[in-house]
Amino acid sequence: MTMTTPSYKFDAGLVNVEKIAQEVVRRLVVEKSNGHESKPVYTNGTRTIQVPIGISVRHLHLCPEHVEILFGKGHQLGVYHELYQKGYYAAQEQVMVVGTKRCLEKVRVLGPTRPFSQVELAQSEAVALGMKLSVASTGNEPQTQPVTLVGPAGVISLPGGAGGGAFLARRHIHISDVTAQEWGVTAGDTVTLKIDGLRPVVFDDVLVRVKAGWRTEVHLDTDEGNACLIRTGQMGTVVLP
Ligand SMILES: [Zn+2]
Structure with a gap:
């Protein structure tokens, strides 16, 4: 067996040590499996599979029109660093999210732009802001709440509901169509996720999202990650139906 020293290339603008460490861990996980994602195993009649976890820090998605209002006419999002899912990135742009009790500064925009704007927060952040938020799968479901965003060039108020909100x-878990077939699941199914460690937690109702080309990755928010002391790049166990 030959050992090669992996080389890691990062964006010139990337100076965030934490982000570099996370990305190295992720790439090592992929290399360890020879580029192939792990296969389900049977234990006592249950099918389980090891999957990488990604912790989604508070962020927002913007439509092209709102990018121009918040950052100026003709403005386009710049790449701060690429995300684990190919084609997605954390943008250089940040905005202030205004709540009823206080504001959250420097909430990062994720790219590329989307058809409608949406703000994804953890419950602890919503409480601090004075906002009452509901769980939703996407940002234009009826239960999303109104929210105001302040950028360097302007302000927008998302109406909530079908107009996009917080x-x-x-x-949820992202998987490719190939993986979905292999696991025997379809988009909209739910699976259970077990996190081991000093503070083990079992998460039910993990929504399966499927798209060709997606890499397998669970997305939890920071409250969920903190509850079980897990960080981006670490592994969890999915229990398949
Ligand atoms: Zn996700």
Whole structure:
């Protein structure tokens, strides 16, 4: 067996040590499995599989029109660092999210732009802001709440509901169509996620999201990650139906 020293290339603008460490852990996990994702195993009649966890820090998605209002005419999002899912990135742009009790400064925009704007927060952040948020799968479901965003060039108020708003993201797992077939699940199914460690937690109702080309990754928010002391790049166990 030959050992090669992996080389890691990062964006020139990337100076965040934490982000570099996370990305190294992730790439090592992929390399360890020879580029192939792990396969389900049977234990006592239950099918389980090891999957990487990604902790989604508070963030927002913007439509192109809102990018221009918040950051100026003709403005386009810049890449701060790429995300684990190919084609998605944390943008250089940050905005202030205004609640009824206080504001959250420097909430990062994720790219690329989307058809409608949406703000994804953790429950602890919503409480601090004075906002009452519901769990939703996407940002234009009826239960999403109105929220105001302040950028360097302007202000927008998302109306909530079908017009886009703030919400607590439903915990979910991204998988490719190939993986979905292999696991025998389809988009909209739910699976159970077990996190081991010093503070083990079992998460039910993890929504399965499927798209060709997606890499397998669970997305939890920071409250969920903190509850079981897990960080981005660490592994969890999915229990398949
Ligand atoms: Zn996700």
